[in-house]
Amino acid sequence: MVFLGGQVLPGNVGRAILGPFADQRAVDALNHSLGVDRPLLVQYWSWISNFVQGDMGTSYIFRSPVAPFVIDALGNSLKLAAVAFVLVVPIGILGGVVAALNLNRPLDRIISLGGLSVTVLPEFVTGIILILIFGVWLRWLPISAAWPKDAGFFTQLYYLILPALPLFLVLFGYIARMARSGMIEALDSDYTRTAVLKGLPWRTVIWRHVLRNALMPTITVIATQTGYLIGGLVVIETLFRYQGIGSLIFTAARGKDFPMLESGILTIGIVYAVATLIADFLYSVLNPRIRLGAEQ
Amino acid sequence: MSAVQTTSAPDDTRRRGPLAEVVFSLLRSRTFLVGIAIVLFWVVCAFFGEHFAPYDPLADDIINALSPPSAEHWFGTDQIGRDVFSRVIVGSRDILTVAPLATLLATVAGTALGLLTGYFRGIVDDIVSRILEAFMAIPVVIVALLAIVALGTSKTTVIIVIGLSFAPIIARTVRSAVLAERELDYVAAAQLRHESAFHTMFVEILPNVIPPILVETTVRLGYAIFAVATLSFMGFGIQPPSPDWGLSISSNYGMIGGGFWWTVLFDALAIASLVIGVNLAADGVHGAFND
Numbered sequence: 001m002v003f004l005g006g007q008v009l010p011g012n013v014g015r016a017i018l019g020p021f022a023d024q025r026a027v028d029a030l031n032h033s034l035g036v037d038r039p040l041l042v043q044y045w046s047w048i049s050n051f052v053q054g055d056m057g058t059s060y061i062f063r064s065p066v067a068p069f070v071i072d073a074l075g076n077s078l079k080l081a082a083v084a085f086v087l088v089v090p091i092g093i094l095g096g097v098v099a100a101l102n103l104n105r106p107l108d109r110i111i112s113l114g115g116l117s118v119t120v121l122p123e124f125v126t127g128i129i130l131i132l133i134f135g136v137w138l139r140w141l142p143i144s145a146a147w148p149k150d151a152g153f154f155t156q157l158y159y160l161i162l163p164a165l166p167l168f169l170v171l172f173g174y175i176a177r178m179a180r181s182g183m184i185e186a187l188d189s190d191y192t193r194t195a196v197l198k199g200l201p202w203r204t205v206i207w208r209h210v211l212r213n214a215l216m217p218t219i220t221v222i223a224t225q226t227g228y229l230i231g232g233l234v235v236i237e238t239l240f241r242y243q244g245i246g247s248l249i250f251t252a253a254r255g256k257d258f259p260m261l262e263s264g265i266l267t268i269g270i271v272y273a274v275a276t277l278i279a280d281f282l283y284s285v286l287n288p289r290i291r292l293g294a295e296q
Numbered sequence: 297m298s299a300v301q302t303t304s305a306p307d308d309t310r311r312r313g314p315l316a317e318v319v320f321s322l323l324r325s326r327t328f329l330v331g332i333a334i335v336l337f338w339v340v341c342a343f344f345g346e347h348f349a350p351y352d353p354l355a356d357d358i359i360n361a362l363s364p365p366s367a368e369h370w371f372g373t374d375q376i377g378r379d380v381f382s383r384v385i386v387g388s389r390d391i392l393t394v395a396p397l398a399t400l401l402a403t404v405a406g407t408a409l410g411l412l413t414g415y416f417r418g419i420v421d422d423i424v425s426r427i428l429e430a431f432m433a434i435p436v437v438i439v440a441l442l443a444i445v446a447l448g449t450s451k452t453t454v455i456i457v458i459g460l461s462f463a464p465i466i467a468r469t470v471r472s473a474v475l476a477e478r479e480l481d482y483v484a485a486a487q488l489r490h491e492s493a494f495h496t497m498f499v500e501i502l503p504n505v506i507p508p509i510l511v512e513t514t515v516r517l518g519y520a521i522f523a524v525a526t527l528s529f530m531g532f533g534i535q536p537p538s539p540d541w542g543l544s545i546s547s548n549y550g551m552i553g554g555g556f557w558w559t560v561l562f563d564a565l566a567i568a569s570l571v572i573g574v575n576l577a578a579d580g581v582h583g584a585f586n587d
Contacts, residue, residue, distance in 0.1 A: 120575045121568050122522045124529045128545055128564045132557050231437040235526055239549070250530065253441040265438065 069248060070263050074271075077233055077244035083160045084167040084229070092172045093218060096179025097211070103184060111176060119173025123235045127166040131239075134162060163240040167232050171225055178221045182214035189213070216283060223279030230268050318507075321584040328580020334573025338566075342389040349382035353539040362551075365558050372558035374548055383539035384562045388570065390534045391541065394451055394458075395520040401459025402466055402520070403513045409463060410470025411497045411505075415478055425471075428464035436461045436523050437530070444532045454533050458523050462516050469512045473505040507585045514578035521574055525567050541567045 099111040118126060134141045141162045186192060187210055195205045234246035241247075245264055252260035322328050346353070351369075357377030365372045371380035409428070413421040431439075436458065443457045477483065478501065486496045527533030528542030536543060541563040548559035 122526045125564045125567050234437045
């Protein structure tokens with residue numbers, strides 16, 4: 001098990017590095033046309049070693065260091081992602097669990113079909129429809145995520161609900177589906193039957209035996225969805241004119257601001273690697289078999 | 297009718313080929329029929345839309361700009377007076393060209409890669425699979441941003457970007473199917489006959505892994521429509537003056553604060569219906585092959 005962990009983690013780092021690598025080719029194409037052509041690896045190395053030292057280079061457009069922009073944007077994006085995650089993880093899991101406990105009854109159908117339909121829709125489509133409903137017709141929520149300066153925590157939260165909702169909807173379907181199938185499998189297992197036959201109360205069986213096993217695949221899915229979430233952020237931040245890492249990358253790509261673009265993407269790669277690491281950690285907390293393996 | 301079917305069912309199953317069996321079970325699946333009906337509706341619009349659209353989708357009419365839905369303009373008009381209803385009908389054309397072509401590219405490339413990695417295993421598999429996994433970790437939107445910076449915006453770029461981003465996913469499905477197939481006797485027989493690796497892969501194994509490929513392709517088509525719509529919305533996909541849905545939303549959503557909801561709502565609903573239609577159909581195909 002430890003060996004397996006060791007195999008998986010370098011893979012994640014490789015993935016993180018590949019972001020800027022693919023990007024470097026794009027840079028190279030432009031360098032060709034500009035005539036500033038250094039060998040790929042040399043460029044890449046000098047850039048990555050600067051990055052590690054905290055120097056992200058200078059923005060072509062703003063003529064100032066990239067780092068403050070990236071850090072601000074990352075902070076904003078994390079706020080948005082946090083709101084979406086805090087909403088979706090418990091509600092998604094709850095939805096899946098409720099669906100599984102009502103297997104093939106109307107409630108299960110509603111949750112499964114509803115989850116499936118909102119998951120397959122592009123974020124900007126659900127975003128537009130939500131803006132129309134809550135922002136334009138009901139006027140409950142602001143249609144832009146740009147809160148007034150010096151806004152307090154709750155004001156910021158108020159501005160973030162609408163942008164977080166499309167992300168919530170897309171992730172809800174995935175998480176609920178995984179939680180549902182995990183639950184069904186666990187409910188059907190021998191250890192659940194044993195627990196029931198032992199005479200344990202149904203509540204205890206669900207909490208102590210079923211949930212723990214059912215949620216493990218769900219956690220992996222949540223972690224893999226971080227990569228997806230980042231793609232979603234690019235769209236949502238554009239739609240809501242929110243100054244996050246997604247809109248930073250989008251603007252940098254449009255303006256061909258390569259240092260900004262590269263730093264943005266490498267930052268995303270790092271976030272992705274960290275998220276995977278956290279998922280591995282959570283997985284081992286939930287699954288005692290991995291911990292046992294480590295001790296032996 | 298149903299009684300007749302039940303009694304003759306066993307005979308029918310034996311007489312029908314596997315393909316007919318799948319078609320038959322597709323036609324009985326309500327999910328598939330609803331999905332395919334929605335998709336066919338939009339395909340008809342894509343082909344013949346301009347013949348029954350009430351207005352020219354590109355003709356502007358500044359005097360009537362931004363007029364709300366009415367008897368003359370069912371879905372209202374946009375900021376330069378174009379008829380939204382006509383634009384929504386004709387708007388299916390580009391997305392229904394680009395998304396299927398991208399899916400086709402993904403399927404062809406993915407199948408070839410899946411056959412190679414599944415058949416040869418070993419070092420080929422290790423190297424190719426690691427590269428594919430790395431590709432899968434990057435969100436499509438990001439790949440597209442980079443490719444479009446490097447190559448410029450065009451329908452071809454969008455097809456290539458989406459096709460190549462989806463190829464690894466199809467390759468993974470094909471690979472696992474091939475891994476199971478290559479242990480079977482007919483593959484050993486082909487190898488004993490000294491058939492070339494190419495022959496064994498494409499003539500012997502490929503026909504037997506078609507079902508998972510078909511299922512994966514229909515699912516991918518749904519995602520391809522998702523991706524094309526998103527890229528068009530971001531301004532990296534289909535370009536003006538096309539009445540494409542994502543593009544229309546992108547050029548009109550800035551004004552919805554002013555209450556001009558009709559300029560974006562119908563396009564959004566059109567995308568939603570197409571995506572859900574394709575996914576229902578894909579679900580039906582999945583069910584038909586896994587019964």
